[in-house]
Amino acid sequence: MGIAPLLLLPILALANEPPLPAKTTVTLDPKTLLVLFGTRHGNRNPEKFVEVPGRTWGQEGELELTSIGKRQAYGLGKEVRAFVGQQFIDGNYRPAQAKFYSSSANRCQMTLQSAVAGVFDPSDWADWNKEKLDHWSPVPYTIDDPMLRMYSVKGCVNSDSAWEPISKDTLPELKKLVKKSKPLLNYMKEKDGRDATISNAADIADNIINMDFYNATYPDWLANPTLKGYNAEKIKKAYLSFAENHMNKCAAHKPCRNMMGGLWANHIISSLEAAASGSAKTKLIGYASHTEVTLSVMLLLGIDKAELTTSAGFVIELRNGTSPAQVRVLQHDPNPIDAHVIYPAHLVSELKAKTDKDGWMPLPALKDYVKQASFSDWESQCGINHCALPKPKTA
Numbered sequence: 001m002g003i004a005p006l007l008l009l010p011i012l013a014l015a016n017e018p019p020l021p022a023k024t025t026v027t028l029d030p031k032t033l034l035v036l037f038g039t040r041h042g043n044r045n046p047e048k049f050v051e052v053p054g055r056t057w058g059q060e061g062e063l064e065l066t067s068i069g070k071r072q073a074y075g076l077g078k079e080v081r082a083f084v085g086q087q088f089i090d091g092n093y094r095p096a097q098a099k100f101y102s103s104s105a106n107r108c109q110m111t112l113q114s115a116v117a118g119v120f121d122p123s124d125w126a127d128w129n130k131e132k133l134d135h136w137s138p139v140p141y142t143i144d145d146p147m148l149r150m151y152s153v154k155g156c157v158n159s160d161s162a163w164e165p166i167s168k169d170t171l172p173e174l175k176k177l178v179k180k181s182k183p184l185l186n187y188m189k190e191k192d193g194r195d196a197t198i199s200n201a202a203d204i205a206d207n208i209i210n211m212d213f214y215n216a217t218y219p220d221w222l223a224n225p226t227l228k229g230y231n232a233e234k235i236k237k238a239y240l241s242f243a244e245n246h247m248n249k250c251a252a253h254k255p256c257r258n259m260m261g262g263l264w265a266n267h268i269i270s271s272l273e274a275a276a277s278g279s280a281k282t283k284l285i286g287y288a289s290h291t292e293v294t295l296s297v298m299l300l301l302g303i304d305k306a307e308l309t310t311s312a313g314f315v316i317e318l319r320n321g322t323s324p325a326q327v328r329v330l331q332h333d334p335n336p337i338d339a340h341v342i343y344p345a346h347l348v349s350e351l352k353a354k355t356d357k358d359g360w361m362p363l364p365a366l367k368d369y370v371k372q373a374s375f376s377d378w379e380s381q382c383g384i385n386h387c388a389l390p391k392p393k394t395a
Contacts, residue, residue, distance in 0.1 A: 002171040006233040017305070017346075020335050024342045026359075028084055029328075031319040034275040035084055036268060037332065039076060039313035040252050040294040041111040042069025043213065046206035050192060050348060057214040065110040068213050070323050071112040072311035072334045073288075077118020079332065079340035081284075082316070089283050092126035093139045098284040100141035103149035105290065111311065112141055112288035119284070146378040147263045148289040156382035162256040166249050169198055173247065183227060184238055191221035198245055208236055215219035247291035248307050251299055258373040261296030262287070262381065266374040268301070269367050276325035276363055302369050309333065317343055318363070326360040 028035070043066050045058045059064060065073075089097045102112040122128070122137040129135050145152055150159050165171045169178050176186070178198060185196035194200040218232075225235045239347060250256035264287070274280035289297075295308045303314060315330040329345040344359045351390075355364045375381045 012077060017166055017307075020333050021341055021343050022297045024039075024083060024333070024340075026080060026083075026330060026344065029064060029090060029317065029319045030065070031090065031321040032286070032317050033320050033325075034318040035088070035271065035314045036271065036285045037076075038264075038268075038294055038297065039079055039111065039115065039311055039332070040291050040308050041105070041107040042114070042311040043070040043210070044107045044206075044310070045210060046112065046203045048194070048203055050204065050207045050222075052211075052217055052219050057210060057216050057370075060338060063105075063107060064211065065107040065114075066213075068210075068337060069107070069111065069310060070114045071337050072340075075115035075334060075338045075340040076311055076332060077115035079118075079342060080115070080284075080315075081119045083151075083342055084284065084389065085089055091120065092122050092124070093120045093137060095140075096281060097290055098286075098308065099282050100139065100286045100288075101148060102288045103145050103290060103293070104145050105149060106150065108148070108288040108290065109143070112286065113139075115286065115288070116141070119286075123272050145268055146382075148287060148293055150260055150293070150382075151262070152379070153378075153382060155384050156259075158381065158383040159259045162253070162259045162329075163250065166246050166253060166256060167199070170254065172395075173250065175196065177244045178375065181242075184235075187221075187225075187227045188239075191219075198242060200223065201202075201239060201242040202245050204239045205241075208240055209243065220335070244291050244307065248295065250292040251295035252306070254373075255359075256292070259294040259297055259381070260293045261298075262302045262375045263378045264293065264297045264374050265300040265370045266376050269370050270376075272316070272325075272327060272363055275318055276320065283294065298331075300370055300373050302345075302366070303331065304346045304348050305331075311340075314345065319360070321332070322362075327358045327362045327363050328355075328361075329364050329366070330359075 045062055045064050045066055046061055047063055049058055067305055102118060111288055116139045117136045120137060120139060122135060126137050127135055128137060150156060151163060169175060176207045185201060188201060188204060189196040209223055222235060223232055225232060227235065250260060269283055291308055294313050298314050312333045315332055317328045319326050329347060330341060330342050331345045332342045335341045351361060351369055355361045
């Protein structure tokens with residue numbers, strides 16, 4: 001059986017970071033013009049389920065959002081609504097006030113939908129199903145893979161190149177990890193049949209996370225390990241250490257980080273500038289993406305972070321009344337499932353030196369930091385050469 005599910009998430013994701021605050025520690029500024037939030041998708045099923053007789057969890061399917069993930073995302077939406085209040089944006093969705101973006105992955109689209117359901121609780125004219133106590137209203141969003149899932153964009157050869165040393169474990173630290181982990185990787189192959197790779201060990205970690213969330217039975221090779229030097233608790237901890245390894249390595253590896261987060265970072269700065277100039281009236285923008293993409297853009301925004309748990313991410317607040325306009329960079333995390341917290345981001349020293357005691361900095365300071373790695377022409381960044389494509393035949 002698994003450990004208590006409510007303890008798993010903070011232990012796994014925040015082991016090397018400061019503890020989360022018990023509740024949201026910031027309040028919306030009266031002069032705020034725009035709030036943006038970005039999130040990693042909520043808890044999902046593994047890519048491949050371990051063989052366990054009578055498994056009852058994971059009915060959504062491989063890589064699909066779980067009930068835990070939906071609860072996490074909904075909690076995020078409720079906390080975003082609590083943060084912005086009812087005066088900043090209407091309680092009902094209005095197209096002029098809010099825009100939302102997701103990658104094409106089901107888990108990201110469903111995360112965004114669940115979060116938006118928490119933001120907007122329809123009433124009056126928008127309540128189209130008044131007999132339901134858990135009423136909601138559908139909200140449109142845009143699927144944008146170049147911004148939020150660059151690794152899936154067809155023909156993006158530079159994205160493939162950026163991923164190659166990670167996916168093939170040729171980065172020095174990954175080579176070292178493979179060598180060090182040979183007994184665990186070979187044991188996994190012997191007992192579960194998967195190839196002895198870091199990515200497959202990470203998928204074992206995903207299985208363990210969900211088995212613990214659902215208090216499910218472990219396979220015997222994990223519950224009663226025969227690998228020398230390991231008992232049940234030690235081997236579980238060892239496999240959990242592989243969780244999101246390649247995704248975190250991508251965000252830490254500059255070529256991969258810039259490819260994954262550069263276009264998104266540019267969209268964030270452009271949206272902030274448009275709101276500050278008065279040329280855009282949107283008041284809330286939300287994004288749902290993947291671990292490596294969300295963590296990459298957080299690093300490009302100057303947030304000092306090494307890992308990201310499910311449904312965690314960032315919040316950015318823009319206020320006017322000063323010249324230039326000011327921004328505040330925040331983080332959000334599940335605590336641990338249904339509750340969510342928003343709190344000041346841990347910034348790199350270069351940006352921290354430019355913030356006041358309440359965390360505000362001039363928008364140009366953030367722009368100057370972000371522009372080191374952001375881009376707008378994603379096709380050129382990908383290495384997509386339209387001139388090399390065959391021209392259509394004419395009659």
